[in-house]
Amino acid sequence: MTDQPENNAPRRVVVAEDESLIRLDIVEILRDNGYEVVGEAGDGETAxxxxxxxxxxxxxxxxxxxxxxxxEAADRLNKNHIAPVVLLTAFSQKELVERASEAGALAYVVKPFTPNDLLPAIEIALARYAQIIQLEAEVSDLAERFETRKLVDRAKGLLNEKMGLTEPEAFRWIQKASMDRRLTMHDVAKAIIDQLAPGTAKK
Structure with missing residues (x-):
């Protein structure tokens, strides 16, 4: 069973997959693990x-x-701040992954997949989305917001590489340092990059 929000309401999910058997499998996995499937679609427009x-x-x-x-659907949902997206694909080419990331997909799963592939990807996407919402609340200017997200992602990667922290642990580390030192997450992330990867930080 996956972690639920604090009010114990199940996470609400829309599933979009044009192959009905695969869609049924996804819906079953989600329902078996405490999610509420509120909508199903067979094409991107409907999704x-x-x-x-x-x-x-x-x-x-x-x-x-x-x-x-x-x-394209993920890009539209991302730009309008509708919901985080986990993409399913039969391919894992670097170009596709980069396109998915640029479109705002927060995780992806390669077919064929099992619940052990899908469920962690969902938790990663939800955690990343929560981080993005928090960063956006801190930074109002769009250009600054994008720059802050890039810096925080880079800093999280360095904390993972140098200190062995997971992505959620790295974000919490940055968040705590921001509160403790009364600095923005932008400034904390930049300090981490300056310290752990000299010469790579940008203003």
Missing amino acids: VALATELRPDLVVMDVRMPKMDGI
Whole structure:
């Protein structure tokens, strides 16, 4: 069973997959693990419409779908701050992963997958989305917000590499340092990069 929000309400999910058998599998995995599937779609356009209407906590979506592919759909959901997206793909090429990341997908799963592949990806996406919401609350200017996200992601990577922290642990470390030192997360992230990777930080 996955961790639930503090009010114990199940996480609400929209599932978009054009192959009905795979969609049924995804829905079953989610329901068996405490998620509430509030909508199902067989194409990207319907997925975007459903997510916009229902405002789920998460969208699990295939990359290759009719009418609109999952990457374009993820981009629309991301730009409108609708919900975090986990993309499903039969391919793991670097170019596809980069496109998915640029579109705002917060995690992806390569088919064929098991619950042990899908569920951790969902938790990663939800955790990353919570981090993004917090960063955006701290920084109002769009350009600064993007720069802060890049710096924090780089700092998290360095804390993982140099100190063995997981991504959530690294974010909490940055968050705590920000509060303890009364600095912005932007400044803390930049200090980490300056210290652990000299010469790579940018103003």
